Amino acid sequence: MAMRVMVGVKRVIDYAVRVRVKSDRTGVVTDNVKHSMNPFDEIAVEEAVRLKEKKAASEIVAVSCGPTQAQEVLRTALAMGADKAIHVEVPAKEYENLSPIHVANIIAKLAKEEKIDLVILGKQAIDDDCNQTGQMVAALLNWPQATFASEVAPENGGLKVTREIDGGLEVVKVKLPAVVTTDLRLNQPRYATLPNIMKAKKKPIDKKTPADLGVDVAPRQEIVSVEEPPVRKAGSKVESVEDLVKKLKEAGRI
Structure with a gap:
């Protein structure tokens, strides 16, 4: 029997954009900054579509949590080949404090509601690099994970x-239902064609809230300060090994 597959897609600052810290150090600048689908999630969508092309999957459900703008990545997932999209609406202010445990609870509840056989998620998001959501979903559902x-x-x-x-x-075998998280070398995501993009714009997106799913999204942590990485000091060239040893001694390294 073909599987029902759920994929999680997150809207993040585009990987090619240089991220800037806000002047008040409460977060990063997101206004008027290009956003796109998290690259690992693109791989997850692509893998789900390939499973459907092999007749191993019957339906693909894309899910995203966040403010209204999250629908952009859901449209992209639909254009790539997803059959259905669910937007779990979280206002922008609340979304800033949304943690992997919140998202995992939402996906776990939706997986049960939608009678999903396989959840495919990117191994991590490039904005927070948490690498936690997939493992938490598997734990909440008590499903095997790969x-x-x-x-x-x-x-x-x-x-x-x-x-x-x-x-x-490492090669593992898992029974269904299961959770899989994607690494970079799993596949090369396809570009959505213009006709599919146009069709995706007309497709309905189901809207839910965390409350509809019985999920509490109260903050579990507080951001105290966001800082730029320290700037590396410029190196210097030395003429000989003796000069190198001398400089290392002067710097207290040896």
Whole structure:
């Protein structure tokens, strides 16, 4: 039987934009800054579409949490091949304090409501680099998980997943329902064609709120200050090993 697949998509500052810290150090500048779908989530959508093309998946449900602008990435997911989109609306002010545990609870509740067989998420978002949501979803649902996937293949009613680990590659087999998180080398996401983009603009997007799902999104943490990374000091050239040793001694390094 073909799977129902859910993919999470997050709207983030585009990877090519230089991020600037606000003058009051409460966060980063987002106004008039280009945003796009988190690159790891693009890979998740692409993998879901490929599973559908192989007849292993029957329907793809894209989910995004955030303010109204989150619908932009849902439209992109629909244009790439998702069948249905759900926008869990979180006002901009509340969204600033939305943590992976909040998102994981929302996705877990939706996965149950939609009778999902497979949740595919990017391994992390490039704005916070948390790498937590997928693991938390698996824990909340008590489903098996295969994180950092570089290859996914349906096998005997489950999945055979090749994972990228520090020591190389690891192959695991998981039974469905399951949670998979995507690594960079899993696939090359397709570009949405203009006709599909136009069709996606007309497709309805289901709207929900965390309260509809019984999820409390009260802040679990407080941002005290956001700082720019320290600027690296310029290096200097030395003429010989003796000069290098001398400079290291003067700097107290040896």
